[in-house]
Amino acid sequence: xxWLEIAEIDLSAQWQLTPVTVADIFRFGSVxxxxxxxxxxxxxxxxxxxxxDLAGVERIQVLNFRQILAxxxxxxxxxxxxxxxxxxxxxxxxxxxxxxxxEASDMPLSNPSSVTVTPATASTATPTSxxxxxxxxxLLALNTNRKGATVxxxxxxxxxxxLGGTASATVYTAKLEAGGYYEVPFGYTGxxxxxxxxxxxxxxxxxxx
Numbered sequence: 027x028x029w030l031e032i033a034e035i036d037l038s039a040q041w042q043l044t045p046v047t048v049a050d051i052f053r054f055g056s057v058x059x060x061x062x063x064x065x066x067x068x069x070x071x072x073x074x075x076x077x078x079d080l081a082g083v084e085r086i087q088v089l090n091f092r093q094i095l096a097x098x099x100x101x102x103x104x105x106x107x108x109x110x111x112x113x114x115x116x117x118x119x120x121x122x123x124x125x126x127x128x129e130a131s132d133m134p135l136s137n138p139s140s141v142t143v144t145p146a147t148a149s150t151a152t153p154t155s156x157x158x159x160x161x162x163x164x165l166l167a168l169n170t171n172r173k174g175a176t177v178x179x180x181x182x183x184x185x186x187x188x189l190g191g192t193a194s195a196t197v198y199t200a201k202l203e204a205g206g207y208y209e210v211p212f213g214y215t216g217x218x219x220x221x222x223x224x225x226x227x228x229x230x231x232x233x234x235x
Contacts, residue, residue, distance in 0.1 A: 029129040041067075042109070043107045043108070046105050048099070052095050052130055053129040055093075055126070056126050063085050066084050066095075067080045067084070068100055069107045082211055110126065110128075113190065154230075158181045162219055162220075165220050172214075175232060178205075178206075179205060181224075182227060186198040187220045195221070
């Protein structure tokens with residue numbers, strides 16, 4: 027197996043992109059440990075490097091040795107980059123920030139013809155209405171049975187939505203304009219939080235199980 031370094035990222039709370047890659051297997055190394063976890067996703071980006079689509083967001087714990095992860099490209103992506111951002115822990119903010127090195131392998135995952143894929147399905151959509159607030163607000167609690175979820179910002183204010191327990195105007199996954207709609211990435215079962223720029227309206231949430 028041959029490894030080729032494709033990126034070195036000084037983690038921050040904003041998504042950063044690797045170059046376009048067709049690899050399926052990646053190795054991650056780190057220096058420093060301000061971010062006890064980092065988030066990773068498959069990304070499509072325009073010619074100026076602006077993200078146009080994210081898929082398969084995962085939360086990865088930072089370890090003291092090189093981690094190898096299999097991250098096959100989503101079938102509906104013609105190509106992709108990896109999008110990575112840091113997740114700041116509640117303590118230890120004075121520790122040296124984390125620099126993540128990313129290497130790609132030339133080894134294929136497997137013979138696709140030998141793999142049987144059974145897609146996850148959901149039979150129940152549970153509706154929830156969450157009143158808009160200008161402070162951090164839980165939209166959904168962690169639910170390991172979740173297959174998916176949707177959020178409609180039924181407000182005239184912007185909604186900062188975070189895949190995690192704490193959202194802010196500077197740390198968020200997506201910013202929904204008035205009437206905006208968001209589908210939670212497949213496989214994410216953790217808490218979802220949000221806050222609005224003004225307290226009016228609500229978020230109409232559907233959790234699929």
